[in-house]
Amino acid sequence: MxxxxxxxxxxxxxxxxxxxxxxxxxxxxxxxxxxxxxxxxxxxxxxxxxxxxxxxxxxxxxxxxxxxxxxxxxxxxxxxxxxxxxxxxxxxxxxxxxxxxxxxxxxxxxxxxxxxxxxxxxxxxxxxxxxxxxxxxxxxxxxxxxxxxxxxxxxxxxxxxxxxxxxxxxxxxxxxxxxxxxxxxxxxxxxxxxxxxxxxxxxxxxxxxxxxxxxxxxxxxxxxxxxxxxxxxxxGARDPVVTRPGQADGAARLVVEGVTVGAPDGTPILDDVTVQAGTGEWVAVHGRSGAGKTTLARVVAGLVAPRVGSVTVDGTRLAPAVTARDRGHRALVQYVHQDAASSFLPDRPVLDQVARGAVLLRGRAVSAALTEARDLLARLGVEPGTVARRPGSLSGGQLQRAAVARALLVRPAVLVADEMTSALDPEHRRDLLLLVDDLRRDTGTTVLAVSHDLDASALVADRVVVLDGGRVAEVRETAELLADPHSAEGRALVGPAGGS
Structure with a gap:
């Protein structure tokens, strides 16, 4: 041949x-x-x-x-x-x-x-x-x-x-x-x-x-x-699922109330979706492709304005569009895009872009923000010499970690992440999840994470919200979902007959 x-x-x-x-x-x-x-x-x-x-x-x-x-x-x-x-x-x-x-x-x-x-x-x-x-x-x-x-x-x-x-x-x-x-x-x-x-x-x-x-x-x-x-x-064989108990205090920090979003042709993308997340809680959003997960994340971030419904953080109702939110309100919610590469400007060093949010939204001096950015990127396994370059010379995984670092440096009340580990190898995926998990435990940051990775959610998430056809199918503790894959949310995640 x-x-x-x-x-x-x-x-x-x-x-x-x-x-x-x-x-x-x-x-x-x-x-x-x-x-x-x-x-x-x-x-x-x-x-x-x-x-x-x-x-x-x-x-x-x-x-x-x-x-x-x-x-x-x-x-x-x-x-x-x-x-x-x-x-x-x-x-x-x-x-x-x-x-x-x-x-x-x-x-x-x-x-x-x-x-x-x-x-x-x-x-x-x-x-x-x-x-x-x-x-x-x-x-x-x-x-x-x-x-x-x-x-x-x-x-x-x-x-x-x-x-x-x-x-x-x-x-x-x-x-x-x-x-x-x-x-x-x-x-x-x-x-x-x-x-x-x-x-x-x-x-x-x-x-x-x-x-x-x-x-x-x-x-x-x-x-x-x-x-x-x-x-x-x-x-070798598939690694076993490992869980890490959460530590949410139960106080409602993020409240998404009755959100409805329609496509241009009138098809509903989200239909009367209500989701709550406590201070310091990690809520994973799962569901089949097209269920509305990314749209929900973008609504919280102010990148998609709902037809009806609201987003409230720490008792403050946020403007639907991020452009209408003042500096303090923009700092409350930070968003990690699914496509990390497209979220960076092509002609500026990655390190400068990672530090920029801390300068604009936290008021940090440029030198202090750059030092914080270097330290956090190093913890995420991205070498200082790498982030001094422009985005086009970094791998997808390196850019994904840099995007997470950029959001975390703002010290948001709510971190919204859309598939933040999808471009990472298993070792870096676990390291990133555990680092973000440690930070949310230390700071009380609430995490709303869109994911298709059940193992990742099992490791760090307190609860799983499952969307199906633009509606909330069910909300359950992560351990309960993993123990019952044939439940309503399990079927929405893995399809008929429990396939995966």
């Missing part, structure tokens, strides 16, 4: 440092290679290199052969022509590939045209097949990306990736933002894609996904292959 991907002596350098250091890989049709490793190990750099691409300031050398064609070296226009219909790429953040001002179906048709030209029937068939493969209702393709949930955006981005029927698909954290049931469906779809002959390069921190899909696993450490083997050899 002739390999569809051959990588030889692949190197990536930036600022005198090696991001990839002499990688050699081959991949046959229909095979799945999982690439694991800590944040910053070089996974995303490798994923871009398979396309012959690299981030600004990074230099590639070596050979990347796809279908016998070397993608390292040609100019950008020629490179895009060479890989059309051969290599597909789903980046870690779907917002990077979804055009915010165009309807999704028009973008899909345009991509299909790169393979099928003016054959309208073939283009329509390719688009329909792509949407079916990722289990998206064709009606959703008529929407703009901002009208889709995070999980729907991820699947729409995958549809754009597979609509050209490429030989190799690079998937960077494909299950980010997906609930367990939808993630399981996606894993099945990717398995079908591999069975049809498409080779997959899976860059992931989700060892369950790697176990389910991969034929081979490599672990990157500082840009080199440290280990190589089967999923069973490298990843």
């Amino acid at each position: 002739t390999p569809v991907l051959c990588i030889s002596d692949l190197r990536a350098t930036a600022g005198g440092g090696a991001l990839l250091d002499g990688l050699d890989l081959t991949l046959d049709p229909g095979r799945v290679l999982a690439v694991v490793g800590a944040s910053g190990a070089g996974k995303s750099t490798l994923g871009l290199a398979v396309l012959g691409e690299c981030a600004p300031g990074v230099t590639l050398s070596g050979t990347v052969l796809v279908g016998g064609t070397d993608l390292v070296g040609p100019d950008p226009t020629r490179r895009r022509e060479l890989r059309a219909g051969r290599v597909g790429h789903l980046p870690q953040h779907p917002g990077a590939v979804l055009d915010p001002v165009r309807r999704c179906d028009r973008v899909l048709d345009e991509l299909a045209a790169t393979v099928h030209g003016r054959d309208r029937v073939a283009r329509r068939a390719a688009v329909a097949a792509a949407l079916e493969r990722v289990r998206l209702d064709p009606a959703l393709a008529r929407r703009h990306p901002h009208q889709l949930s995070g999980g729907q955006q991820q699947r729409m981005a995958l549809a754009q990736t597979v609509v050209t029927a490429p030989d190799v698909v690079v998937l960077d954290e494909p299950t980010t933002g997906l609930d367990p049931a939808t993630a399981a469906e996606l894993v099945g779809q990717l398995g079908d894609l591999a069975a049809s002959g498409t080779a997959l390069v899976l860059l992931t921190h989700d060892h369950d996904v790697a176990r389910a899909l991969a034929d081979e696993v490599i672990e990157l450490v500082e840009g080199r292959v440290a280990r190589r083997g089967t999923p069973q050899d490298l990843l």
